Amino acid sequence: MIDVTATVLDNRRQYQDYWRLRVRVPAAYDVQAGQFAMLRVHGQLEPILRRAMVYYRIWPRPTGLDAEFIYRVIGRGTTQLSLARQGDHVDVLGPLGRGFSIDPQVTTGTPVALVSGGIGIPAVYLLAEKLIARGARPILFHGDRTSDVEHGLVCVGDFVDLLGPDAVICATEDGSLGQRGFVTVPLEAELRRGSFRPAAIYACGPEPMMKRVAHLAQEFAVPAYVSLEAAMACGFGVCIACAQRVRRDGEEQYVRVCVEGPVFRADEVIWA
Ligand SMILES: Cc1cc2nc3c(=O)[nH]c(=O)nc-3n(C[C@H](O)[C@H](O)[C@H](O)COP(=O)(O)OP(=O)(O)OC[C@H]3O[C@@H](n4cnc5c(N)ncnc54)[C@H](O)[C@@H]3O)c2cc1C
Numbered sequence: 001m002i003d004v005t006a007t008v009l010d011n012r013r014q015y016q017d018y019w020r021l022r023v024r025v026p027a028a029y030d031v032q033a034g035q036f037a038m039l040r041v042h043g044q045l046e047p048i049l050r051r052a053m054v055y056y057r058i059w060p061r062p063t064g065l066d067a068e069f070i071y072r073v074i075g076r077g078t079t080q081l082s083l084a085r086q087g088d089h090v091d092v093l094g095p096l097g098r099g100f101s102i103d104p105q106v107t108t109g110t111p112v113a114l115v116s117g118g119i120g121i122p123a124v125y126l127l128a129e130k131l132i133a134r135g136a137r138p139i140l141f142h143g144d145r146t147s148d149v150e151h152g153l154v155c156v157g158d159f160v161d162l163l164g165p166d167a168v169i170c171a172t173e174d175g176s177l178g179q180r181g182f183v184t185v186p187l188e189a190e191l192r193r194g195s196f197r198p199a200a201i202y203a204c205g206p207e208p209m210m211k212r213v214a215h216l217a218q219e220f221a222v223p224a225y226v227s228l229e230a231a232m233a234c235g236f237g238v239c240i241a242c243a244q245r246v247r248r249d250g251e252e253q254y255v256r257v258c259v260e261g262p263v264f265r266a267d268e269v270i271w272a
Protein backbone atom coordinates (compact mmCIF):
# COMPACT_ATOMS: atom_id res chain seq x y z
CA MET A 1 0.00 0.00 0.00
CA ILE A 2 1.53 3.28 -1.15
CA ASP A 3 0.16 6.79 -0.74
CA VAL A 4 1.14 8.99 -3.66
CA THR A 5 0.12 12.22 -5.29
CA ALA A 6 -0.77 11.38 -8.86
CA THR A 7 -1.18 13.79 -11.76
CA VAL A 8 -4.41 13.89 -13.73
CA LEU A 9 -3.80 13.05 -17.38
CA ASP A 10 -7.44 13.12 -18.36
CA ASN A 11 -10.78 13.29 -16.59
CA ARG A 12 -13.87 13.41 -18.70
CA ARG A 13 -17.51 12.61 -18.64
CA GLN A 14 -18.42 9.57 -20.72
CA TYR A 15 -22.15 10.17 -20.65
CA GLN A 16 -24.88 10.63 -18.06
CA ASP A 17 -23.12 10.40 -14.67
CA TYR A 18 -20.28 8.07 -15.75
CA TRP A 19 -16.77 9.55 -15.80
CA ARG A 20 -13.32 8.26 -16.82
CA LEU A 21 -10.23 9.43 -14.92
CA ARG A 22 -6.68 8.66 -15.99
CA VAL A 23 -3.80 9.52 -13.65
CA ARG A 24 -0.01 9.19 -13.73
CA VAL A 25 1.17 7.52 -10.51
CA PRO A 26 4.83 8.25 -9.64
CA ALA A 27 5.41 4.84 -8.03
CA ALA A 28 5.67 1.38 -9.55
CA TYR A 29 3.53 -1.35 -8.02
CA ASP A 30 1.61 -4.44 -9.06
CA VAL A 31 -2.16 -4.26 -9.17
CA GLN A 32 -4.21 -7.44 -8.89
CA ALA A 33 -7.48 -7.56 -10.78
CA GLY A 34 -10.22 -6.35 -8.44
CA GLN A 35 -7.98 -4.33 -6.12
CA PHE A 36 -8.93 -0.74 -5.39
CA ALA A 37 -7.50 2.63 -4.38
CA MET A 38 -8.80 5.33 -2.05
CA LEU A 39 -8.92 8.62 -4.01
CA ARG A 40 -9.24 12.27 -3.08
CA VAL A 41 -8.49 15.45 -4.96
CA HIS A 42 -5.19 16.69 -3.52
CA GLY A 43 -5.55 19.58 -1.08
CA GLN A 44 -9.34 19.22 -0.77
CA LEU A 45 -10.45 19.34 2.86
CA GLU A 46 -14.08 18.50 2.17
CA PRO A 47 -15.03 15.68 2.12
CA ILE A 48 -12.22 14.55 4.37
CA LEU A 49 -12.57 10.85 3.62
CA ARG A 50 -11.28 9.40 0.40
CA ARG A 51 -13.52 7.41 -1.92
CA ALA A 52 -12.93 3.79 -2.97
CA MET A 53 -12.43 3.12 -6.71
CA VAL A 54 -11.38 -0.11 -8.34
CA TYR A 55 -8.43 0.02 -10.75
CA TYR A 56 -10.00 -0.31 -14.19
CA ARG A 57 -6.97 -0.40 -16.50
CA ILE A 58 -3.27 0.09 -15.83
CA TRP A 59 -0.22 0.76 -17.98
CA PRO A 60 3.14 0.14 -16.27
CA ARG A 61 5.75 2.83 -16.98
CA PRO A 62 9.50 2.90 -16.26
CA THR A 63 9.01 5.15 -13.22
CA GLY A 64 5.49 4.30 -12.16
CA LEU A 65 2.19 3.52 -13.78
CA ASP A 66 -0.76 5.14 -15.46
CA ALA A 67 -4.05 4.08 -13.94
CA GLU A 68 -7.58 4.54 -15.18
CA PHE A 69 -10.69 4.65 -13.03
CA ILE A 70 -14.33 4.70 -14.13
CA TYR A 71 -16.62 6.38 -11.67
CA ARG A 72 -20.20 7.35 -11.27
CA VAL A 73 -20.90 10.76 -9.78
CA ILE A 74 -23.34 10.23 -6.94
CA GLY A 75 -22.37 12.51 -4.05
CA ARG A 76 -19.82 14.93 -2.65
CA GLY A 77 -16.63 12.89 -3.13
CA THR A 78 -17.27 11.88 -6.71
CA THR A 79 -18.51 15.39 -7.59
CA GLN A 80 -15.19 16.78 -6.31
CA LEU A 81 -13.35 14.18 -8.37
CA SER A 82 -15.23 15.23 -11.50
CA LEU A 83 -13.96 18.81 -11.05
CA ALA A 84 -10.29 17.75 -11.36
CA ARG A 85 -8.69 18.84 -14.62
CA GLN A 86 -5.60 17.75 -16.55
CA GLY A 87 -2.50 18.64 -14.50
CA ASP A 88 -4.38 18.69 -11.17
CA HIS A 89 -3.36 16.25 -8.46
CA VAL A 90 -5.18 13.35 -6.86
CA ASP A 91 -4.08 11.45 -3.73
CA VAL A 92 -4.05 7.74 -4.53
CA LEU A 93 -3.72 5.25 -1.68
CA GLY A 94 -3.35 1.78 -3.11
CA PRO A 95 -3.39 -0.92 -4.17
CA LEU A 96 -5.80 -2.12 -1.48
CA GLY A 97 -7.75 -5.28 -0.69
CA ARG A 98 -7.72 -8.79 -2.07
CA GLY A 99 -8.68 -9.02 -5.70
CA PHE A 100 -9.83 -11.92 -7.87
CA SER A 101 -7.72 -15.07 -7.85
CA ILE A 102 -8.07 -17.49 -10.70
CA ASP A 103 -8.83 -21.10 -9.78
CA PRO A 104 -6.69 -23.92 -11.22
CA GLN A 105 -9.74 -25.32 -13.06
CA VAL A 106 -9.62 -22.23 -15.29
CA THR A 107 -7.31 -23.48 -18.02
CA THR A 108 -6.73 -22.95 -21.71
CA GLY A 109 -9.97 -22.91 -23.65
CA THR A 110 -12.30 -22.99 -20.65
CA PRO A 111 -15.20 -20.55 -20.71
CA VAL A 112 -15.53 -18.20 -17.74
CA ALA A 113 -18.46 -15.90 -16.97
CA LEU A 114 -17.92 -12.31 -15.92
CA VAL A 115 -21.11 -10.70 -14.66
CA SER A 116 -21.35 -6.97 -14.04
CA GLY A 117 -24.06 -4.50 -13.28
CA GLY A 118 -23.81 -0.74 -13.73
CA ILE A 119 -20.66 0.68 -12.19
CA GLY A 120 -19.55 -2.89 -11.30
CA ILE A 121 -18.07 -3.26 -14.78
CA PRO A 122 -14.62 -1.70 -14.09
CA ALA A 123 -13.91 -4.40 -11.49
CA VAL A 124 -13.66 -7.16 -14.11
CA TYR A 125 -11.54 -5.61 -16.87
CA LEU A 126 -8.08 -6.48 -15.48
CA LEU A 127 -9.49 -9.91 -14.67
CA ALA A 128 -10.62 -10.36 -18.27
CA GLU A 129 -7.09 -9.46 -19.43
CA LYS A 130 -5.61 -11.97 -17.00
CA LEU A 131 -8.00 -14.71 -18.09
CA ILE A 132 -7.12 -14.14 -21.72
CA ALA A 133 -3.41 -14.34 -20.85
CA ARG A 134 -4.23 -17.71 -19.22
CA GLY A 135 -5.86 -18.87 -22.47
CA ALA A 136 -9.37 -18.97 -20.96
CA ARG A 137 -12.46 -17.70 -22.81
CA PRO A 138 -14.11 -14.95 -20.73
CA ILE A 139 -17.65 -13.97 -21.63
CA LEU A 140 -19.03 -10.74 -20.19
CA PHE A 141 -22.66 -10.47 -19.15
CA HIS A 142 -23.28 -6.80 -18.45
CA GLY A 143 -26.44 -5.03 -17.43
CA ASP A 144 -27.56 -1.52 -16.60
CA ARG A 145 -30.82 0.36 -16.21
CA THR A 146 -30.63 2.02 -19.62
CA SER A 147 -28.15 2.66 -22.40
CA ASP A 148 -27.04 5.95 -23.89
CA VAL A 149 -28.38 6.56 -27.39
CA GLU A 150 -24.98 7.57 -28.75
CA HIS A 151 -22.56 5.60 -26.59
CA GLY A 152 -24.33 2.42 -25.52
CA LEU A 153 -23.21 1.14 -22.11
CA VAL A 154 -20.19 2.34 -20.17
CA CYS A 155 -16.92 0.46 -20.88
CA VAL A 156 -18.64 -2.09 -23.10
CA GLY A 157 -16.65 -0.89 -26.14
CA ASP A 158 -13.40 -1.65 -24.29
CA PHE A 159 -14.64 -5.17 -23.54
CA VAL A 160 -15.73 -5.71 -27.14
CA ASP A 161 -12.21 -4.70 -28.25
CA LEU A 162 -10.68 -7.11 -25.73
CA LEU A 163 -13.01 -10.10 -25.95
CA GLY A 164 -14.70 -9.72 -29.32
CA PRO A 165 -18.38 -8.84 -29.93
CA ASP A 166 -19.68 -12.39 -29.50
CA ALA A 167 -18.27 -12.58 -25.97
CA VAL A 168 -20.18 -9.53 -24.69
CA ILE A 169 -23.83 -10.04 -23.79
CA CYS A 170 -25.77 -6.98 -22.67
CA ALA A 171 -29.10 -6.45 -20.96
CA THR A 172 -30.89 -3.26 -20.01
CA GLU A 173 -33.88 -2.88 -17.75
CA ASP A 174 -35.68 -0.67 -20.30
CA GLY A 175 -34.70 -2.80 -23.30
CA SER A 176 -32.78 0.07 -24.95
CA LEU A 177 -29.81 -2.21 -25.63
CA GLY A 178 -29.56 -6.00 -25.61
CA GLN A 179 -32.10 -8.13 -23.84
CA ARG A 180 -34.73 -6.39 -21.73
CA GLY A 181 -34.47 -7.10 -18.00
CA PHE A 182 -31.79 -8.00 -15.50
CA VAL A 183 -28.45 -9.33 -16.72
CA THR A 184 -28.88 -12.50 -14.68
CA VAL A 185 -31.67 -13.52 -17.10
CA PRO A 186 -29.36 -14.15 -20.12
CA LEU A 187 -26.80 -15.69 -17.75
CA GLU A 188 -29.41 -18.12 -16.44
CA ALA A 189 -30.65 -18.86 -19.97
CA GLU A 190 -27.12 -19.75 -21.10
CA LEU A 191 -26.56 -21.97 -18.06
CA ARG A 192 -29.92 -23.77 -18.58
CA ARG A 193 -29.18 -24.31 -22.25
CA GLY A 194 -26.46 -26.66 -21.05
CA SER A 195 -23.94 -25.85 -23.76
CA PHE A 196 -22.37 -23.14 -21.59
CA ARG A 197 -20.43 -24.63 -18.67
CA PRO A 198 -18.22 -21.89 -17.20
CA ALA A 199 -15.29 -22.99 -15.05
CA ALA A 200 -16.04 -20.04 -12.76
CA ILE A 201 -18.26 -16.99 -12.42
CA TYR A 202 -16.89 -13.63 -11.28
CA ALA A 203 -19.33 -10.87 -10.48
CA CYS A 204 -19.50 -7.24 -9.41
CA GLY A 205 -22.61 -5.11 -9.29
CA PRO A 206 -25.66 -4.32 -7.17
CA GLU A 207 -26.20 -6.67 -4.25
CA PRO A 208 -29.44 -8.27 -5.58
CA MET A 209 -27.57 -9.12 -8.80
CA MET A 210 -24.70 -10.75 -6.94
CA LYS A 211 -27.13 -12.61 -4.68
CA ARG A 212 -28.85 -14.05 -7.76
CA VAL A 213 -25.45 -14.96 -9.26
CA ALA A 214 -24.60 -16.77 -6.01
CA HIS A 215 -27.85 -18.78 -6.21
CA LEU A 216 -27.32 -19.67 -9.87
CA ALA A 217 -23.71 -20.69 -9.16
CA GLN A 218 -24.90 -22.97 -6.39
CA GLU A 219 -27.66 -24.49 -8.56
CA PHE A 220 -25.27 -25.18 -11.43
CA ALA A 221 -22.34 -26.15 -9.16
CA VAL A 222 -20.01 -23.49 -10.55
CA PRO A 223 -17.47 -21.79 -8.24
CA ALA A 224 -18.35 -18.10 -8.01
CA TYR A 225 -16.69 -15.00 -6.62
CA VAL A 226 -18.25 -11.63 -5.91
CA SER A 227 -16.65 -8.24 -5.38
CA LEU A 228 -18.59 -6.51 -2.62
CA GLU A 229 -19.15 -2.81 -2.30
CA ALA A 230 -19.27 -1.51 1.25
CA ALA A 231 -19.27 2.04 2.51
CA MET A 232 -15.64 2.59 3.52
CA ALA A 233 -13.89 5.19 5.65
CA CYS A 234 -10.22 4.19 5.94
CA GLY A 235 -9.89 1.48 3.25
CA PHE A 236 -7.13 -0.41 5.07
CA GLY A 237 -8.60 -2.16 8.05
CA VAL A 238 -8.63 0.19 11.03
CA CYS A 239 -12.11 1.75 11.25
CA ILE A 240 -14.35 -1.37 10.83
CA ALA A 241 -16.83 0.71 8.78
CA CYS A 242 -16.97 -1.98 6.12
CA ALA A 243 -17.90 -5.05 8.20
CA GLN A 244 -19.59 -7.90 6.26
CA ARG A 245 -21.16 -11.05 7.67
CA VAL A 246 -19.81 -14.29 6.18
CA ARG A 247 -20.00 -17.99 7.02
CA ARG A 248 -16.63 -19.69 7.26
CA ASP A 249 -15.96 -23.20 8.53
CA GLY A 250 -19.63 -23.41 9.53
CA GLU A 251 -19.46 -20.31 11.72
CA GLU A 252 -20.82 -16.83 11.14
CA GLN A 253 -18.28 -14.06 11.50
CA TYR A 254 -17.64 -10.48 10.48
CA VAL A 255 -14.85 -9.60 8.09
CA ARG A 256 -13.61 -6.28 6.73
CA VAL A 257 -14.46 -5.82 3.06
CA CYS A 258 -11.41 -3.55 2.59
CA VAL A 259 -8.86 -6.08 3.87
CA GLU A 260 -10.39 -9.57 3.68
CA GLY A 261 -12.21 -8.51 0.47
CA PRO A 262 -13.57 -6.87 -1.59
CA VAL A 263 -13.63 -10.23 -3.42
CA PHE A 264 -15.25 -13.14 -1.57
CA ARG A 265 -16.41 -16.60 -2.47
CA ALA A 266 -20.09 -16.20 -3.28
CA ASP A 267 -21.09 -19.16 -1.08
CA GLU A 268 -19.60 -17.66 2.07
CA VAL A 269 -21.38 -14.29 1.89
CA ILE A 270 -24.43 -13.88 4.14
CA TRP A 271 -26.65 -11.58 2.08
CA ALA A 272 -28.74 -8.91 3.78
C1 LIG B 1 -13.95 -1.68 -3.17
C2 LIG B 1 -14.81 -0.62 -3.81
C3 LIG B 1 -14.57 -0.26 -5.13
C4 LIG B 1 -15.35 0.71 -5.74
N1 LIG B 1 -15.09 1.03 -7.03
C5 LIG B 1 -15.84 1.98 -7.62
C6 LIG B 1 -15.58 2.35 -8.97
O1 LIG B 1 -14.67 1.83 -9.62
N2 LIG B 1 -16.35 3.33 -9.50
C7 LIG B 1 -17.36 3.94 -8.79
O2 LIG B 1 -18.03 4.81 -9.33
N3 LIG B 1 -17.64 3.60 -7.53
C8 LIG B 1 -16.89 2.66 -6.92
N4 LIG B 1 -17.15 2.33 -5.62
C9 LIG B 1 -18.22 3.06 -4.90
C10 LIG B 1 -17.70 4.43 -4.52
O3 LIG B 1 -16.69 4.30 -3.54
C11 LIG B 1 -18.85 5.28 -3.97
O4 LIG B 1 -19.77 5.50 -5.01
C12 LIG B 1 -18.33 6.62 -3.50
O5 LIG B 1 -17.69 6.43 -2.27
C13 LIG B 1 -19.44 7.62 -3.36
O6 LIG B 1 -18.86 8.79 -2.84
P1 LIG B 1 -19.61 10.18 -2.93
O7 LIG B 1 -18.91 11.09 -1.98
O8 LIG B 1 -19.75 10.63 -4.32
O9 LIG B 1 -21.05 9.87 -2.43
P2 LIG B 1 -21.55 10.01 -0.92
O10 LIG B 1 -21.98 11.41 -0.71
O11 LIG B 1 -20.58 9.43 0.02
O12 LIG B 1 -22.78 9.04 -0.98
C14 LIG B 1 -23.96 9.34 -1.69
C15 LIG B 1 -24.99 8.27 -1.37
O13 LIG B 1 -24.54 6.95 -1.79
C16 LIG B 1 -24.44 6.08 -0.67
N5 LIG B 1 -23.16 5.37 -0.81
C17 LIG B 1 -21.92 5.90 -0.78
N6 LIG B 1 -20.99 4.96 -0.96
C18 LIG B 1 -21.64 3.80 -1.08
C19 LIG B 1 -21.23 2.47 -1.28
N7 LIG B 1 -19.95 2.13 -1.36
N8 LIG B 1 -22.19 1.53 -1.35
C20 LIG B 1 -23.49 1.86 -1.24
N9 LIG B 1 -23.93 3.11 -1.08
C21 LIG B 1 -23.04 4.06 -0.98
C22 LIG B 1 -24.44 6.94 0.56
O14 LIG B 1 -25.06 6.26 1.63
C23 LIG B 1 -25.23 8.13 0.12
O15 LIG B 1 -26.60 7.92 0.29
C24 LIG B 1 -16.39 1.35 -5.00
C25 LIG B 1 -16.63 1.00 -3.67
C26 LIG B 1 -15.85 0.01 -3.09
C27 LIG B 1 -16.11 -0.35 -1.68
Ligand code: FES
Nearest residue numbers: 235237239240258
Ligand atom coordinates in the same frame (compact mmCIF):
# COMPACT_ATOMS: atom_id res chain seq x y z
S1 FES C 1 -12.96 0.80 5.59
FE1 FES C 1 -11.97 0.99 7.49
S2 FES C 1 -11.83 -1.09 8.15
FE2 FES C 1 -12.61 -1.23 6.14
